Amino acid sequence: MKVFDYEDVQLIPNKCIVSSRSECDTTVSLGGHEFRLPVVPANMQTIIDETIAEKLASNGYFYIMHRFKEAERIGFIKNMQSKGLIASISVGVKPLEYSFIEELAAKKITPEFITIDIAHGHSNAVIQMIQHIKCYLPDSFVIAGNVGTPEAVRELENAGADATKVGIGPGKVCITKIKTGFGTGGWQLAALRWCAKAARKPIIADGGIRTNGDVAKSIRFGGTMVMIGSLFAGHEESPGETKEENGILYKEYFGSASEYQKGEKKNVEGKKIWLEHKGKFADTLIEMQQDLQSSISYAGGKDLEAIRKVDYVIVKNSIFNGDTI
Numbered sequence: 656m657k658v659f660d661y662e663d664v665q666l667i668p669n670k671c672i673v674s675s676r677s678e679c680d681t682t683v684s685l686g687g688h689e690f691r692l693p694v695v696p697a698n699m700q701t702i703i704d705e706t707i708a709e710k711l712a713s714n715g716y717f718y719i720m721h722r723f724k725e726a727e728r729i730g731f732i733k734n735m736q737s738k739g740l741i742a743s744i745s746v747g748v749k750p751l752e753y754s755f756i757e758e759l760a761a762k763k764i765t766p767e768f769i770t771i772d773i774a775h776g777h778s779n780a781v782i783q784m785i786q787h788i789k790c791y792l793p794d795s796f797v798i799a800g801n802v803g804t805p806e807a808v809r810e811l812e813n814a815g816a817d818a819t820k821v822g823i824g825p826g827k828v829c830i831t832k833i834k835t836g837f838g839t840g841g842w843q844l845a846a847l848r849w850c851a852k853a854a855r856k857p858i859i860a861d862g863g864i865r866t867n868g869d870v871a872k873s874i875r876f877g878g879t880m881v882m883i884g885s886l887f888a889g890h891e892e893s894p895g896e897t898k899e900e901n902g903i904l905y906k907e908y909f910g911s912a913s914e915y916q917k918g919e920k921k922n923v924e925g926k927k928i929w930l931e932h933k934g935k936f937a938d939t940l941i942e943m944q945q946d947l948q949s950s951i952s953y954a955g956g957k958d959l960e961a962i963r964k965v966d967y968v969i970v971k972n973s974i975f976n977g978d979t980i
């Protein structure tokens with residue numbers, strides 16, 4: 656297997672067939688719904704909250720609410736659906752989550768999307784939860800993860816998952832690779848390619864996105880959607896604390912397996928960082944859309960499909976060539 660990551664790859668252009676980048680269509684379909692961009696903010700507490708979820712859904716973007724306010728999930732689903740918006744939530748695998756799924760079914764509440772959000776998704780715990788959701792809420796689209804091998808993708812698909820999420824340890828606030836020695840950090844793009852070759856259902860590439868061009872590369876190597884944490888953290892609307900130092904505003908971004916999320920130092924595999932305040936989230940999304948439209952034009956097409964077929968080169972650490980953006 657060839658091992659490489661986002662910074663080692665450059666996509667090769669084809670002849671342009673549009674007269675303006677605005678002709679390029681960035682929409683993607685997942686679970687029978689169309690979304691404006693193939694990206695989704697990470698289901699983490701310093702990335703998304705109810706307000707952001709509502710704003711994203713009402714503007715045609717995909718979202719996945721985090722699972723860390725367990726008791727508020729039913730109210731959240733009802734509120735979104737009463738406004739005609741999709742409900743997309745996360746669950747864990749502990750016993751109470753089984754009762755939660757049964758409660759949703761008993762109350763005839765069906766979220767459009769349910770993401771099983773576990774660090775090591777290639778496990779019986781996740782397989783059993785997929786089967787439980789499919790038994791009680793057969794109409795919910797189930798995203799299961801996280802995994803990093805083709806075997807895991809196939810096993811979760813065979814258990815009934817409608818999509819799998821790939822990425823063990825490439826995240827900006829991840830310390831899994833350091834603390835456990837395991838993961839796809841440093842070769843996440845190659846792991847995505849490896850998993851996508853085995854997949855029969857959509858894959859969500861999760862973690863390690865550092866530039867907008869990495870979204871196009873994720874599509875090229877088999878992602879249908881791309882989950883993004885750090886690039887979407889630190890905005891005006893982002894949940895979490897803000898601090899000022901020497902006249903510069905910073906916002907916190909912490910891992911879901913950090914002591915800040917867990918409230919204790921047990922099985923910690925995440926850390927906290929402070930990011931310089933980035934302004935409005937909507938502006939970041941617009942720039943990402945424009946850059947992806949440009950990617951499509953370089954791919955020589957009019958939609959995301961064009962990117963999936965382009966040639967590429969692997970030149971180690973080549974994309975910055977000593978520059979910063």
Ligand SMILES: NC(=O)C1=CN([C@@H]2O[C@H](COP(=O)(O)OP(=O)(O)OC[C@H]3O[C@@H](n4cnc5c(N)ncnc54)[C@H](OP(=O)(O)O)[C@@H]3O)[C@@H](O)[C@H]2O)C=CC1
Pocket residue numbers: 747748749772773774775780801822823824825826829831862910911912922924
């Ligand atoms: N994408 C990534 O690389 C990673 C993401 N995360 C994020 O951190 C959050 C917490 O994740 P997670 O700890 O899984 O969730 P939970 O703390 O909810 O753990 C879920 C269950 O799985 C068990 N469990 C967790 N890890 C393992 C393991 N390696 N082997 C066997 N059992 C395990 C836990 O038991 P017990 O705690 O007793 O072991 C618990 O019963 C999630 O949001 C996840 O997405 C965390 C690490 C890596």
Ligand SMILES: Nc1nc2c(ncn2[C@@H]2O[C@H](COP(=O)(O)O)[C@@H](O)[C@H]2O)c(=O)[nH]1
Pocket residue numbers: 697698699801822823824825826827828829830831832861862863864882883884885886909910911912913924925926
């Ligand atoms: N190993 C850990 N991974 C984590 C933790 N919290 C979240 N995550 C993963 O990171 C991505 C976001 O990555 P980014 O590079 O875009 O910032 C997120 O979707 C999770 O899969 C954690 O505590 N430890």
